[in-house]
Amino acid sequence: MSNLDVVKIYDELHKMPELGFEEVKTSEYLAAELEKLGYKVTKNIGVTGIIGELKGAEPGPTLMLRADMDALPFVIDGKDECRHACGHDAHCAMALVAAANAVAKVKKGTLKILFQPGEETLKGALAVMEEGALEGVDYVIGLHIRPVQDIPDGTMSPAVNHASSTFIHVDVEGVGAHGSRPHLGVNAVETAALITNAIMAMKLNPTMAWSCKVTGITGGTVANIIPDHAKMVIDARAQTNELMEDLLAKLHQAVEGAATAMGAKAVVSFPGGVIPAAELNPDMTKLIAECIVDVVGEEKLRPEIINPGGEDFHYFARKIPSIKAGYFGVGSGAAPGLHDKDMALNPESLKNGVAVLEKVVERILG
Numbered sequence: 001m002s003n004l005d006v007v008k009i010y011d012e013l014h015k016m017p018e019l020g021f022e023e024v025k026t027s028e029y030l031a032a033e034l035e036k037l038g039y040k041v042t043k044n045i046g047v048t049g050i051i052g053e054l055k056g057a058e059p060g061p062t063l064m065l066r067a068d069m070d071a072l073p074f075v076i077d078g079k080d081e082c083r084h085a086c087g088h089d090a091h092c093a094m095a096l097v098a099a100a101n102a103v104a105k106v107k108k109g110t111l112k113i114l115f116q117p118g119e120e121t122l123k124g125a126l127a128v129m130e131e132g133a134l135e136g137v138d139y140v141i142g143l144h145i146r147p148v149q150d151i152p153d154g155t156m157s158p159a160v161n162h163a164s165s166t167f168i169h170v171d172v173e174g175v176g177a178h179g180s181r182p183h184l185g186v187n188a189v190e191t192a193a194l195i196t197n198a199i200m201a202m203k204l205n206p207t208m209a210w211s212c213k214v215t216g217i218t219g220g221t222v223a224n225i226i227p228d229h230a231k232m233v234i235d236a237r238a239q240t241n242e243l244m245e246d247l248l249a250k251l252h253q254a255v256e257g258a259a260t261a262m263g264a265k266a267v268v269s270f271p272g273g274v275i276p277a278a279e280l281n282p283d284m285t286k287l288i289a290e291c292i293v294d295v296v297g298e299e300k301l302r303p304e305i306i307n308p309g310g311e312d313f314h315y316f317a318r319k320i321p322s323i324k325a326g327y328f329g330v331g332s333g334a335a336p337g338l339h340d341k342d343m344a345l346n347p348e349s350l351k352n353g354v355a356v357l358e359k360v361v362e363r364i365l366g
Helices: 006-014 024-036 088-101 124-130 188-200 241-262 282-296 312-319 347-365
Strands: 040-045 049-055 058-068 072-076 079-083 108-116 139-147 160-162 164-173 210-219 229-238 265-269 305-307 324-334
Touching: 006 024, 006 088, 006 347, 024 040, 024 049, 024 088, 024 108, 049 124, 058 088, 058 312, 058 347, 088 108, 088 139, 088 324, 088 347, 108 124, 108 347, 124 312, 139 282, 139 312, 139 347, 160 324, 164 188, 164 241, 188 210, 188 229, 188 241, 210 241, 229 241, 241 265, 282 324, 282 347, 312 324, 324 347
Parallel strands: 058 108, 058 139, 139 324, 160 305
Antiparallel strands: 040 049, 049 108, 072 079, 164 229, 164 265, 210 229
């Protein structure tokens, strides 16, 4: 066991929140700690990402522990402010202490620690993958603190099954005209309203979780001018990747059909890409569940969590199907909720996450 204290490290990281791809102080801190532990450290992966590598004496698989680093932007009392309101500081603290405690336990294969930038931008995982961070990785484990709405403080879930998610822009092009001669124009805002109704009328498999809702419409400048342009923003989520494919196919039909009916044009774009749903490996989930029982007991093992949120961790298994992925939840009493500017958690519960990571390392590489 190392002498690193997860509560102390969490407190230190909590005081240095940085936005995605700007985690300079955070990455320097984590890299320095990994180097002290004897890890081979590679810096600036995907801009600010860090990878620590530790090899065992015998050949074996490569296991990666992944923690995200970035914080969130807020406007508080009229001023821009950055805060750790999603627990990424907690994730880094747990992964770092687990890395320290695992030094003496890695007998075979390779242990890699990935401190990933830019999860909140949903582009961080892709950025590190483009630079080869996942090459040769056989197993990858992620974790996330859970809010009080999910599981009680001190309990743990062996899997957090995030949904596929995306936000969509629709640019509607109509024809401008004077308000007294609407028959000479094509109202882009009315077209956007018809597109909204068409989206609301979509039907998907009712036995599966999904949602698709218009979250913004802008257009028009003067009250007596028929607007020639409107912009729509749509939030879409689906529990599986296959369901998301169906949803997006129907959305394209709804947008194109409504625009054509009005005599307008509409262009659909995905500025943030489409985040894949979780495709967790059942064997990894089973292994994590066993480790959770070892750490907190059967009575504090909670069922798998179905979560409609998005998480770019799931690009790993989606892009590299040979990778066996596991992703578990650490009940930490986080309240009022994730992404709330005043979110707080019980740092003592982070010790559970550390212990589970250690046991996973021992089971795979020990």
